[in-house]
Every structure is written in structure tokens, then in C-alpha cells.
Amino acid sequence: MNTRVHFYHNTPDRLALAGELVGRALERGRKAAVRLPDAASLKRFDQLLWTREALSFLPHVPIDSPLAAETPVVLAAAGGDEAWPHADMMFNLADDVPPGFDRFRLLVEIVGQAEADRLPARARWGTYKQRGCELKAFDAELRVAL
Template sequence: MTKVQFYHNTPDRLALACELVARAHAGGRQVAVRLPDGVQARKLDLMMWTSDPLAFLPHVSNNSPLAAETPVVLGVPGSDTDWPHTDLLVNLAEDLPPGFDRFRMVVEIVGQAEAEKAPARHRWMQYKARELPLKAFDAERRVAL
């Protein structure tokens, strides 16, 4: 059964995604990251190259020929129906990820703007209706809710 974690009140969603992906990768996990669009995907790609000068976070687009061999893959809605990994999915898009139930865990990162909170509430209700285990965290204060 897929476990779902929501990180609310996030001041910088891409920075938190980068941090969580780095931690997951360090722990040996394979990660799929679903971004809202290509602009955000490029920003996260750059962050993954520059966030820690002494670390290497191997990542590619989910449509790359190397996706199945790479521990971190990035995708956007429309190209996110066939992820090569099923361990951890980090969702930064506004809608429920297609095929999310194939993953062991889904992490939803929600910003501080009301425009991000409303779709997140809807996703929470969709996961809850499927009776999935849900946990919530305040990303800014770093505490469980």
C-alpha cells in the first residue's frame, strides 16, 4: 500500500525537493520527481548540479534512454505515465499523479500560497478516500502535524 506524506508551508518547494531527493538517494532509494512544467524541471535540474559542490546527485529526464539506470528521474505532466522506478515519487504538480499507487511512497510538497494549498487539499482528500496512510509535516518548522 502506498504511503503518502505531505510537507506543508514550504517556503521554497524546489529547495525542499532537492534536499529530500538527496537524502533519499543517500539512503539508496530510487526517486521519481514530478514537476508542474519544463521550467521548474530545468530549475530543479540546475539545483541538483549546484546545491552541494562536493556531492553528485545522478538524475535524468524520465524520457531519457538512461532513465532506468539512473536513481533520480524528473518528469512533468504528460510525460509521467511510465516511471522507471516505483520506490519514491515526489510530486510538485497540482494534480494527483497518474499511477501514484505503483509507488511505495508519495511525497507531496506544498508551498505557502493559497493557490498551492487548495489543490493540495483536494489531493489529500483523494488519497484519504482511497484509505491510504497519510502523514503531514510543517516544512518550515520541521515538525509533524
């Protein structure tokens, strides 16, 4: 299986966009692995999923939870030994290529507006291209395909 990779560039708020896209994925019956840069980002994203809309709930747990295999959204900070319980979709907000990304049907890269976000994203794009992944790019702020 060749992993499809979607890059959302020019994102004003990476966590907010990830929350929106994860919510849409769940509405379609998908499962999502969300890889965040660090523990602080994971905590902020966890809080965002609890508070994003008054009447919505996105079931989620950290990757080390005993309920991870049964929960549609699993969260982990980069740098750990991520043994994801499913291989449907991964959302990567970290600056590196996720280990084992090629197990997933779809990898979503969310890239901020700062140059510090764009440079590592260009390197990841090159890696995915070399690995034969199908790549698509979108401008997250303008909401258009590039």
C-alpha cells in the same frame, strides 16, 4: 500495496526542499521519481541538482533518457505520459494527483505557502484518503510533524 503519502506543508521553497529530500533518499539507497509542474520547473530543478552542494552530485535524468532505468533520480513534467522506470518514491510538485501514484511505496507531496498551492493540496489529500492511503503531514518550515 498501499502507498504511504507524506505531505510537507508550508514550504518556503518547494524546489529546494525537494532537492534536500531527494538527496537524503539517495543517501539511503532509495530511487526517486520527481514530478514537476512544467518544463520550466523541471529545468530549474535539474540545475538545482547540479549546483546544490559543491561536493555532492545527485545522478538524475529526464524520464525520456535512455539511461532512465539505470539512474536513481528521474525527472518529468506533469501532463506527459509518465512511464516511471521504478516504483520506490515519487515526489510530486504538480497540482494534481499523479497518474499511477499507487504503484509507488511512498509519495511525497511538497506544498508551498501560497493559498494557490494549499487549495489543490487539500483536494489531493482527500483523494488519497478516499483511496485508503496512509497519510502523514509535516510543517516544512518548522520541521515538525502535524
